[in-house]
Amino acid sequence: xxxxxVRQPTPEELEALDVTNWGTWSCEVSKFDWSYDMKETCFILxxxxxVSTEDxxxxxxxxxxxxxxxxxxxxxDVKKPVRKHFRFD
Numbered sequence: 007x008x009x010x011x012v013r014q015p016t017p018e019e020l021e022a023l024d025v026t027n028w029g030t031w032s033c034e035v036s037k038f039d040w041s042y043d044m045k046e047t048c049f050i051l052x053x054x055x056x057v058s059t060e061d062x063x064x065x066x067x068x069x070x071x072x073x074x075x076x077x078x079x080x081x082x083d084v085k086k087p088v089r090k091h092f093r094f095d
Contacts, residue, residue, distance in 0.1 A: 008075035053088030
């Protein structure tokens with residue numbers, strides 16, 4: 007199974023991806039299980055999250071471009087309220 011990819015995108019990359027026209031999702035501080043049945047790409051606008059998988063923990067925070075592979079099962083531990091742009095491929 008593919009792993010979660012996290013990186014800092016350039017402003018040019020965000021513009022090329024047309025991130026501002028993606029959907030928007032937000033979540034308060036919480037902890038929940040989640041499964042991805044499609045690949046999700048998201049850009050974190052605000053927040054701090056620890057995503058746990060069988061391979062370990064991944065920290066995600068404001069400014070990160072994140073790719074979650076299809077088939078991933080994880081636990082989201084939202085430490086600071088999250089707001090993100092997202093798209094499913």
